Amino acid sequence: MSRPGTDEIVVEHLTKQYKRLRAVDDLSFRVRSGRVTGFLGPNGAGKTTTLRMLLGLVTPTAGTATFGSRKYVDLPDPVREVGAVLEASSANRGRTGRNHLRMICRAAGLPDSRADEVLATVGLTPAANRKFKGYSLGMKQRLGIAAALLGDPRVLILDEPANGLDPEGIRWMRDLLKSLAAEGRTVLVSSHLLGEMQLLADDVVIVAAGKLIRQGPVHDVLGDGSGHAQVRVRSPQTEQLTAALATLGATVTPAPDGSLLVHGAEAAAIGHAAFTAGVELHELATEQGDLEQVFLQLTAGKAGIR
Amino acid sequence: MSLVNAELFKVRTTSLWWIMGIILLPLYAASVLANWAQYANSEVTGDTTDLQAQQIQAALQPINVATSLYTSGQYFGILIVLLLSAIIVTSEFFHLTATTTFLTTPHREAVILAKFGAAVIIAAVIWLFTTVVNLIVVPLILGNLDLPTQLGEPAVWRAIGLNALAFVLWAILGVGAGVLIRSQIAATLILAITYVAGTAVVSIIFALLTNFVAEWINNLQVLVPTSASQLMISGTDLPGSPPQWVGAIVLIGYAVVTGLLGTWITKRRDIS
Numbered sequence: 344m345s346r347p348g349t350d351e352i353v354v355e356h357l358t359k360q361y362k363r364l365r366a367v368d369d370l371s372f373r374v375r376s377g378r379v380t381g382f383l384g385p386n387g388a389g390k391t392t393t394l395r396m397l398l399g400l401v402t403p404t405a406g407t408a409t410f411g412s413r414k415y416v417d418l419p420d421p422v423r424e425v426g427a428v429l430e431a432s433s434a435n436r437g438r439t440g441r442n443h444l445r446m447i448c449r450a451a452g453l454p455d456s457r458a459d460e461v462l463a464t465v466g467l468t469p470a471a472n473r474k475f476k477g478y479s480l481g482m483k484q485r486l487g488i489a490a491a492l493l494g495d496p497r498v499l500i501l502d503e504p505a506n507g508l509d510p511e512g513i514r515w516m517r518d519l520l521k522s523l524a525a526e527g528r529t530v531l532v533s534s535h536l537l538g539e540m541q542l543l544a545d546d547v548v549i550v551a552a553g554k555l556i557r558q559g560p561v562h563d564v565l566g567d568g569s570g571h572a573q574v575r576v577r578s579p580q581t582e583q584l585t586a587a588l589a590t591l592g593a594t595v596t597p598a599p600d601g602s603l604l605v606h607g608a609e610a611a612a613i614g615h616a617a618f619t620a621g622v623e624l625h626e627l628a629t630e631q632g633d634l635e636q637v638f639l640q641l642t643a644g645k646a647g648i649r
Numbered sequence: 650m651s652l653v654n655a656e657l658f659k660v661r662t663t664s665l666w667w668i669m670g671i672i673l674l675p676l677y678a679a680s681v682l683a684n685w686a687q688y689a690n691s692e693v694t695g696d697t698t699d700l701q702a703q704q705i706q707a708a709l710q711p712i713n714v715a716t717s718l719y720t721s722g723q724y725f726g727i728l729i730v731l732l733l734s735a736i737i738v739t740s741e742f743f744h745l746t747a748t749t750t751f752l753t754t755p756h757r758e759a760v761i762l763a764k765f766g767a768a769v770i771i772a773a774v775i776w777l778f779t780t781v782v783n784l785i786v787v788p789l790i791l792g793n794l795d796l797p798t799q800l801g802e803p804a805v806w807r808a809i810g811l812n813a814l815a816f817v818l819w820a821i822l823g824v825g826a827g828v829l830i831r832s833q834i835a836a837t838l839i840l841a842i843t844y845v846a847g848t849a850v851v852s853i854i855f856a857l858l859t860n861f862v863a864e865w866i867n868n869l870q871v872l873v874p875t876s877a878s879q880l881m882i883s884g885t886d887l888p889g890s891p892p893q894w895v896g897a898i899v900l901i902g903y904a905v906v907t908g909l910l911g912t913w914i915t916k917r918r919d920i921s
Contacts (some may be wrong), residue, residue, distance in 0.1 A: 392921075399755045400748060400920040427752055433745040435663055443661040450655035450753045490749065611800040 348422075349377045349411035350497040352397065356406035359392050359553075366392045368553035369406070374531050374546070376497070379524045381561070382533040385642055389553040390533045394502055398427055409524070410498060420514030422451035426491030427500040432453040433487070436476035440467055440486050443475065447493055461489040466515070480507030488516070498529040505536050515623045517543050547634075551642040565637055574610050576616070577602040577626035587620035588613065602626060650764035652754060656737065657770065665736065669729050676725035677779060684721050685790050688714050715799040718787045720882060722779035723812055727819045727878070728844050730775055733839055734768035734823025738911075739833035747920050761912045764824050772820035773885035776813045811882045814897065818904045822874065825907025828915055848875040871895055874903050 352374035359367040367389040374380045384390050395401040397408040399415035410418065410425060418424050434443045444458035462468050465485040470478065478486065484507055491499055499520070505513050520543060524530045534540050540547065540561075547564050549556040557564055575598070578584045584603065588595050591607035605613055610629045617624050662665050681712040688709070742746040754760050788798040799805055823840065830836040851873045870876045871891050880896030901902060 395919075395921055398752060401753060402917075402919060418755075421755055422753055429748050429752075430745055433748055435659070435740065435744040435746055437665070438659075438664040439662070442658075446655055446658050446662065447749065447753050449658050450750070451653055480748050 349413070351411060352408075352498065352500075352529060352531060353411070354393065354397065354406075354408045357393060357396060357403055357408050358405040359389070359396060359401065360404040366553055367396070367403075370550065370555055371406075372548045372555055372558050374529055374548070376529040377524060377527045378545040379520055379530045379532060379543055381540040381547040382550070383533055383535070383537065383540060383547055383638060384533075384550040384556075386535065388550045388642075390550060391502055393550070394427070394429065394500055394531075394533060398412050398425070398429070398500065400429075417547070420451075420494075422447070422453070422494035422496070424494070425498045425500065426494060426496040427502075428484075428487040428491045428504055429502045430487070434475040434483070437474055439470040439472050439474055440482075440489075443486065444490060444493060447490055451494060453493055457493050461492045464492060465489040465519075469501065481509060481512045484508055484516075488519070496528070499523060499531070501530075501532045503534055504532060505534060505539055513539060535612065537638050543635040549638065549641055561634070565634060573630050574605045574608065574613055575602050575626060575628045575630055576605060576613060576617070576624060578622055578624050580622045583620055584617060584622045584624075587616045587622060591616055621647050652759055653766040653770070656763045659740075660691065660733070660737065660767065660771065665733070665740075665793045669733055673725060673729045673775070677722040677782075677847030679719075679723045680723075680725060680791075681783070681786060684718050688718075688794055691866075712799060712802060712804050714796060715787070715791060715805050718790060719780075719783050719805055720808050720812040721783050721787070721817065723882065726775050726779050727816060730768070730772045730816055731795045731819050731823040731826075731840055731844060733771055734764075734835065735827035735830070735840055737764050737768055738824055739831060739836045740833050743833040749770040751920055757916050758912050759917050761824070761828070765821055765908060768824045769817050769821035772816040773813065780809055780812070791835055802805035808882060811893070811897070814882045815878050815882050815900070818900045819878070821904035821908050822900075825904070825911040826851065828906065828911030844875060847873070848879070851876060874900060877903075889904070 354373070356373050357367055357370045358365070370389070370393060382390055382394075389524050392401060393408070396403045397415065407414070415421060415425065419588065434440075438446070441458055441462065444461065445455050447453075448455055448457055448611065459468070459471070462475045465488050467482060467485050469491060470482060475483070475486070484504055487502070488504065491501070501520075504516060508516060517539070520530050520532065524545070531545065532540075544561055546558070546560050548558045549564070550589055576584065581597075581601075585595050588603075588605060588608065591608045591612055593613070594606045596606075598604050608616075614627055617627075708717075727809055741750055750760055751757060754763075784800075788800070791798055826840055827836055830839060851870065855867055855870045868891060871880055875897040877899035881893055881900055882896075
């Protein structure tokens with residue numbers, strides 16, 4: 344293996360044994376800089392425990408989780424190197440958003456003005472002087488992201504950041520994280536919102552029952568589950584179309600909505616076959632493999648409450 | 650120092666400090682008035698044992714009246730300091746801010762040390778406030794009792810100094826207790842009840858043990874933090890009690906033990 348860069352996250356043989364539960368079980372993976380990495384797994388898969396071990400909040404039973412080769416506690420200036428959002432509702436209810444951020448600035452030796460800068464970045468300036476108990480869940484998430492950005496870190500770690508965000512908020516967060524990765528930062532996002540991950544992530548790390556299931560670029564991972572692309576065709580002349588497609592050697596499955604799902608032939612070939620057979624087409628669409636399907640297939644039987 | 654500053658900022662930016670202030674002010678005023686009333690009306694009655702009579706005699710000596718008055722507000726001031734110190738720790742868990750705090754400062758012993766520092770500063774501020782007001786008000790009260798101000802007496806200044814030490818030690822004890830009892834409600838209730846009812850209950854228990862088991866047990870009463878604190882600041886040595894410095898040693902012992910234990914536990918514990 345190559346020597347890890349300082350902004351690369353390296354997890355090696357990480358294990359956490361609670362009294363009766365092995366929450367994380369010999370887990371190894373790497374997270375590269377300049378990309379958004381989705382950290383996926385069913386509830387109770389050990390995602391949060393892994394992130395907490397990475398951040399020095401939970402002590403591993405065995406193995407290491409490091410930034411480059413350094414543990415979080417050994418980083419000389421952690422706030423300027425790593426930003427993390429672990430819980431949305433983690434501020435004192437009676438404190439204002441601005442003071443929550445200033446409190447971190449003071450402990451980390453950052454100027455108070457950084458608080459106002461990140462509030463502007465996350466669009467919370469109008470609510471800066473409101474107490475935390477008056478914040479909506481979406482505003483709490485934004486405040487958490489603001490706190491993570493205070494030190495302008497090279498590495499960002501977010502645990503379920505899309506929880507409680509409205510569609511506009513989710514889109515905002517997606518754009519923000521993508522732009523941060525485009526600046527060369529390392530972005531690790533845990534989530535169970537698979538559709539959102541498909542839009543956001545470049546790489547995925549899939550875990551279940553504390554173990555690594557699959558790691559790699561989203562497109563590769565989509566390629567192996569059930570991910571052979573299927574083509575959906577709709578035609579008023581279903582029978583003639585089925586006959587024409589049979590000559591291509593494709594498998595045709597009727598869908599409940601009256602369209603046909605075709606496996607084993609590409610859209611262009613299907614269109615051509617329909618054209619030569621004189622069949623009228625109303626729809627012809629290639630459907631990408633779906634992360635949700637792949638995820639369910641990969642984690643089948645390994646998920647659930649342990 | 651920036652961590653202590655951050656801890657004080659945390660206290661300053663919620664409503665806790667002024668709520669505690671509002672509670673403290675009337676309690677402080679009441680204790681000054683109560684002390685005044687006590688010395689204005691008390692005299693030695695015939696129906697007491699020799700030891701009790703000696704103790705009351707001693708307490709009524711002008712120097713002891715003065716030290717007691719110049720440290721007015723200690724009882725409730727320390728109660729507030731104790732609760733605030735514990736809450737400095739427990740609120741981190743109550744509001745789930747421990748994660749943010751330990752992400753900002755992964756060296757946990759530094760965080761706990763900063764909390765000790767902040768609690769001691771708060772204790773010193775409250776001590777300073779009560780002491781300054783006492784130095785203004787008490788000479789008037791002593792005049793009313795036909796006693797001199799006695800501000801030239803070293804014993805008075807020693808009592809004021811020991812009062813400061815009591816505030817500081819209880820602040821340390823409070824932070825340690827907050828780490829040990831992480832639940833905010835449990836910590837405040839247990840500390841408040843132990844502090845307020847503790848002394849009375851303990852003296853009853855020790856009186857019974859002394860009467861029915863053995864005389865020497867009474868000497869162990871100083872091991873109870875509230876009794877140790879009282880002994881430490883009781884001004885001049887009263888008959889029948891261990892010397893003042895024993896109380897100081899016991900209280901310092903408690904502060905050191907809870908402080909070290911609290912730091913050790915915080916370092917080891919998983920934050921989840």
